[in-house]
Amino acid sequence: MDPNLDPAAIGAALATARASLPHRAVVLADSTAGFVEGLAALEAGSSAANVVRGSAGEGRLALLFTGQGAQRSDMGRGLYERFPVFADAYDAVCARFDTLLDQPLRDADVNQTVYTQASLFALEVALFRLVESFGLQPDFLLGHSIGELAAAHVADVLSLDDTVALVAARGRLMQALPSGGAMLAVQATEAEVLSALEPFAGRVDIAAVNGPTSIVISGDAEVIDQLFKDRKTSRLTVSHAFHSPLMEPMLDEFRTVAAGLTYAPPRIPIISNLTGLPVEVHSADYWVRHVREAVRFADGIAWLEANEVTRFLEVGPSGVLTAMAQQCLTGEPVLTAALRKDRDEPTTLLHALSTLHVNGAAVDWTAILPQGPLVDLPTYAFQRQHYWIEPAPLAVAGVVEHPDDAAFWRAVEDNDLDGVAALLPTQAGRRRERTIDGWQYQIAWTPLGNLDPARLTGTWLITAPPVSTPNPSPPPSVTPAPTSPSWKSTPTTTGGRSRTTCST
Numbered sequence: 207m208d209p210n211l212d213p214a215a216i217g218a219a220l221a222t223a224r225a226s227l228p229h230r231a232v233v234l235a236d237s238t239a240g241f242v243e244g245l246a247a248l249e250a251g252s253s254a255a256n257v258v259r260g261s262a263g264e265g266r267l268a269l270l271f272t273g274q275g276a277q278r279s280d281m282g283r284g285l286y287e288r289f290p291v292f293a294d295a296y297d298a299v300c301a302r303f304d305t306l307l308d309q310p311l312r313d314a315d316v317n318q319t320v321y322t323q324a325s326l327f328a329l330e331v332a333l334f335r336l337v338e339s340f341g342l343q344p345d346f347l348l349g350h351s352i353g354e355l356a357a358a359h360v361a362d363v364l365s366l367d368d369t370v371a372l373v374a375a376r377g378r379l380m381q382a383l384p385s386g387g388a389m390l391a392v393q394a395t396e397a398e399v400l401s402a403l404e405p406f407a408g409r410v411d412i413a414a415v416n417g418p419t420s421i422v423i424s425g426d427a428e429v430i431d432q433l434f435k436d437r438k439t440s441r442l443t444v445s446h447a448f449h450s451p452l453m454e455p456m457l458d459e460f461r462t463v464a465a466g467l468t469y470a471p472p473r474i475p476i477i478s479n480l481t482g483l484p485v486e487v488h489s490a491d492y493w494v495r496h497v498r499e500a501v502r503f504a505d506g507i508a509w510l511e512a513n514e515v516t517r518f519l520e521v522g523p524s525g526v527l528t529a530m531a532q533q534c535l536t537g538e539p540v541l542t543a544a545l546r547k548d549r550d551e552p553t554t555l556l557h558a559l560s561t562l563h564v565n566g567a568a569v570d571w572t573a574i575l576p577q578g579p580l581v582d583l584p585t586y587a588f589q590r591q592h593y594w595i596e597p598a599p600l601a602v603a604g605v606v607e608h609p610d611d612a613a614f615w616r617a618v619e620d621n622d623l624d625g626v627a628a629l630l631p632t633q634a635g636r637r638r639e640r641t642i643d644g645w646q647y648q649i650a651w652t653p654l655g656n657l658d659p660a661r662l663t664g665t666w667l668i669t670a671p672p673v674s675t676p677n678p679s680p681p682p683s684v685t686p687a688p689t690s691p692s693w694k695s696t697p698t699t700t701g702g703r704s705r706t707t708c709s710t
Contacts, residue, residue: 387447
């Protein structure tokens, strides 16, 4: 790579002036040296952290919006400082929450439910606006719990003001519930868990079906502490038992808030947490059930796979849904997360977009690459193969030299300039004749001389139609030889045919 050229300008030329071929690669770096190292690894076919390779395949794209539990302090700060699109969207959401919450969202404790849900919503909406600015156009959206509210807003089901009001009420009412509940992740099938919970109906329920053997239960902590001692489990760190009977005291007031909002059909299909199918109608009743009933994330992923989704991008602060979706999928999909814990946020986002790009998704790189005159790029490294017919080499042995040729070369060797000048026109004319003769096909006829006439010898068997006379004339297609052969016909007993012999 020319060290005098701007790597970003080279990238802009590659992204906008070259065809998007099936085999793709992206090199990410913040310096010329980093790009040189990445290109060297790409050329050598070796792996490198800043090189993303892939082949464009068929399939659709779904975005996954993370739920509560993945939050972390300062999530989104790196994107806020790097991308104005993200910062503008984030500011717009925070400004509306700040009129409804007790303190500014930026200063709040992200681990308190009322602020957790608002913070996740603000991050995910701003992150969606950012990936949207890169030209990414998802075919489906799937959120996990509070994540479905972010999906509903970006799909234009609810305006920003209405969604912020619903999220703020949801978090505030949940936060106000008495503590004492618990949530437990269990490695078991849904059927096994339902059977175990039958004696505790009304106290503990399934809160989420995250995979074939990944179930979360929620409810009374005393009951939960007694269950599944023989299974692999993990107690979740939560303030309340979400999606359980302990949520019921808040449902009426939450319904009142939800009933005052305006709902529209989604511009992007949303896969429901309640059914694992596309949502047909959003309403106050839907969002009330959404608080109380289980999140059927695994069913939603299964539906997406069955409907040709092969690329998944998680829109949230971590890759928790990416890992859960991997457990549900049977094929070889592309799963990537826009952000991950303890990683540089702009780099992680660009790596995720690069992963989607090399696997066939349409990404508009002009959102980050500079505008201006294009850099002249070298041609493609074609594997060249010559297809023109090469002339056959002339055979030297046996060539008869023309008398004029011999005279010409004698004059050359004798330094006879006058002789050379006299013979030169003749040589030029002969050279043209030889050249033109090499371009043409020639047909020549050679007489074979006197040949002896062909004579029939031996015994011949000729099959002919049946005849009524004992001595038929020769078949019309046979011309007797000059020696006037004699013909003899003998009837046969097979198929009514006769046998005729000819002898000379």
